[in-house]
Amino acid sequence: MGTQQIPVVVLAGFLGSGKTTLLNHLLRSARGTRIGVMVNDFGDIGIDAMTVAGQVGSTVSLGNGCLCCAVDASELDEYLEVLTRPELGLDVIVIEASGLAEPQELVRMVLASENQRIVYGGLVQVVDAAEFHATRERHPETDRHLALADLVVVNKADRVAGQDLVAVRDTVARLAERAAVVTAAHGRVDPELLFDRVVPDGEIEGQMSIEDILYGDEDLHAHPHAVYETISHASAVPLHPRRLMAFLDSRPEGLYRIKGFVDFGAADPANRYAVHAVGRFLRFYPEPWPAGEERLTQLVLIGAAVDVPALRKNLAACEQDGPQDTPDEQSMWGVLRYVQNSEGEPSEPSEPSEPAG
Numbered sequence: 643m644g645t646q647q648i649p650v651v652v653l654a655g656f657l658g659s660g661k662t663t664l665l666n667h668l669l670r671s672a673r674g675t676r677i678g679v680m681v682n683d684f685g686d687i688g689i690d691a692m693t694v695a696g697q698v699g700s701t702v703s704l705g706n707g708c709l710c711c712a713v714d715a716s717e718l719d720e721y722l723e724v725l726t727r728p729e730l731g732l733d734v735i736v737i738e739a740s741g742l743a744e745p746q747e748l749v750r751m752v753l754a755s756e757n758q759r760i761v762y763g764g765l766v767q768v769v770d771a772a773e774f775h776a777t778r779e780r781h782p783e784t785d786r787h788l789a790l791a792d793l794v795v796v797n798k799a800d801r802v803a804g805q806d807l808v809a810v811r812d813t814v815a816r817l818a819e820r821a822a823v824v825t826a827a828h829g830r831v832d833p834e835l836l837f838d839r840v841v842p843d844g845e846i847e848g849q850m851s852i853e854d855i856l857y858g859d860e861d862l863h864a865h866p867h868a869v870y871e872t873i874s875h876a877s878a879v880p881l882h883p884r885r886l887m888a889f890l891d892s893r894p895e896g897l898y899r900i901k902g903f904v905d906f907g908a909a910d911p912a913n914r915y916a917v918h919a920v921g922r923f924l925r926f927y928p929e930p931w932p933a934g935e936e937r938l939t940q941l942v943l944i945g946a947a948v949d950v951p952a953l954r955k956n957l958a959a960c961e962q963d964g965p966q967d968t969p970d971e972q973s974m975w976g977v978l979r980y981v982q983n984s985e986g987e988p989s990e991p992s993e994p995s996e997p998a999g
């Protein structure tokens with residue numbers, strides 16, 4: 643990605659739903675990707691995972707109960723300041739919310755952070771499929787939390803019979819109306835859903851690692867269709883800024899991430915625009931075209947239960963259609979609203995959409 647900013651993912655979910663298990667899975671399968679974690683209690687994170695996480699050490703262990711209640715925005719910034727130091731070379735930061743935390747508070751704190759090296763990376767909500775109905779009854783706030791999520795992982799799929807799992811998934815999808823919903827056992831989701839994996843030197847993409855062999859990927863085998871779609875778009879035809887914005891403004895529920903580069907052709911011949919979208923959050927990063935680089939739009943869309951042919955068609959319709967369709971500079975205004983200005987704040991409106999609800 644062109645953005646040098648580190649995505650900050652908020653990982654939330656009710657007590658015992660499997661947040662730490664999912665985090666450990668991410669750390670185990672990260673390989674070349676360096677993940678910083680903020681948790682309430684380091685004791686739950688496996689030693690193998692800690693080795694992968696690198697030298698972050700105890701500096702990020704808050705050790706004071708609920709992160710959200712005990713740390714105000716300025717303190718969160720202090721931890722983010724430590725974790726975003728260039729010498730750590732982290733690629734992503736995951737904040738595991740205490741099971742009792744209000745996730746929207748954490749999301750708000752991440753969005754309000756003045757740290758220019760980070761960008762919001764989405765709210766991931768973990769649900770215990772086996773306890774889902776009981777949890778909802780006892781804790782009505784569950785519905786509200788789900789409504790805020792960008793990605794919901796319906797975990798413990800191994801503990802629920804097929805039809806019941808479908809029923810839980812459907813209910814979750816209805817409550818988490820704008821989120822992508824995936825099922826998993828033991829938190830084994832594809833890390834690509836949450837962040838870009840860095841392929842380590844000497845490793846071939848897709849090659850099995852020692853972790854794959856040790857831990858397997860039972861979830862994917864158990865639920866081959868319950869995963870997600872990845873759509874790639876690469877074209878030398880520039881996109882029309884107004885039509886791309888219309889496409890993005892109406893992007894469907896379940897389309898969880900969008901990343902890549904956009905060529906707006908004559909609307910801004912000097913720059914390409916790196917794009918980062920997670921849930922309803924959207925940001926563009928203009929940067930001069932590297933000398934000699936072919937002018938291509940390259941996008942990857944990741945979503946669950948999305949209409950792939952319709953997305954492809956709608957994206958193709960954003961392409962500029964000959965000289966009579968050449969955009970003028972004003973047509974870039976919609977895009978520029980989602981560019982962060984030099985003060986670290988996006989230009990008006992201050993937040994493009996409402997990830998915190």
Ligand SMILES: Nc1nc2c(ncn2[C@@H]2O[C@H](COP(=O)(O)OP(=O)(O)OP(=O)(O)O)[C@@H](O)[C@H]2O)c(=O)[nH]1
Pocket residue numbers: 655656657658659660661662663664686740741797798799800801826827828829
């Ligand atoms: N059968 C089964 N057990 C799971 C799964 N995921 C997690 N567990 C178990 O559920 C328990 C709780 O998992 P954790 O990952 O600690 O859950 P948590 O959300 O971090 O819990 P808190 O930190 O207490 O909020 C542990 O005993 C896990 O081993 C799963 O998919 N299937």
